[in-house]
Amino acid sequence: xxxxxxxxxxxxxxxxxxxxxxxxxxxxxxxxxxxxxxxxxxxxxxxxxxxxxxxxxxxxxxxxxxxxxxxxxxxxxxxxxxxxxxxxxxxxxxxxxxxxxxxxxxxxxxxxxxxxxxxxxxxxxxxxxxxxxxxxxxxx
Numbered sequence: 001x002x003x004x005x006x007x008x009x010x011x012x013x014x015x016x017x018x019x020x021x022x023x024x025x026x027x028x029x030x031x032x033x034x035x036x037x038x039x040x041x042x043x044x045x046x047x048x049x050x051x052x053x054x055x056x057x058x059x060x061x062x063x064x065x066x067x068x069x070x071x072x073x074x075x076x077x078x079x080x081x082x083x084x085x086x087x088x089x090x091x092x093x094x095x096x097x098x099x100x101x102x103x104x105x106x107x108x109x110x111x112x113x114x115x116x117x118x119x120x121x122x123x124x125x126x127x128x129x130x131x132x133x134x135x136x137x138x139x140x
Contacts, residue, residue: 014080017124021095022077028070041066051105069098095125
């Protein structure tokens with residue numbers, strides 16, 4: 001059976017985006033891969049927890065918030081790698097919402113330079129959401 005380069009390229013793109021989020025998630029959950037990045041996430045989530053849900057009067061422990069974000073990124077990334085199911089659609093939109101929140105949180109805190117990697121992630125994840133011909137990649 002002949003495999004088209006378009007489907008191979010699309011699959012490579014999906015896996016690359018998934019690995020990006022799995023890497024970020026692992027570093028949020030544990031200092032195992034990159035202790036410096038984990039420490040950065042520790043301090044970042046102190047600010048994130050003040051932006052939301054702190055602004056609406058809900059207090060959440062920054063470590064729990066960071067851990068939940070990390071687990072969600074890992075699970076979403078793994079779902080993307082596993083294949084084209086309806087769970088992949090949920091994973092893409094979960095990552096879109098989480099990445100949008102992170103960008104807005106950094107912007108609200110005045111940390112605009114820290115938005116850049118998340119804007120790249122947001123762009124890549126948006127490409128997954130729309131795919132070619134403005135259809136979700138799963139349905140092409």
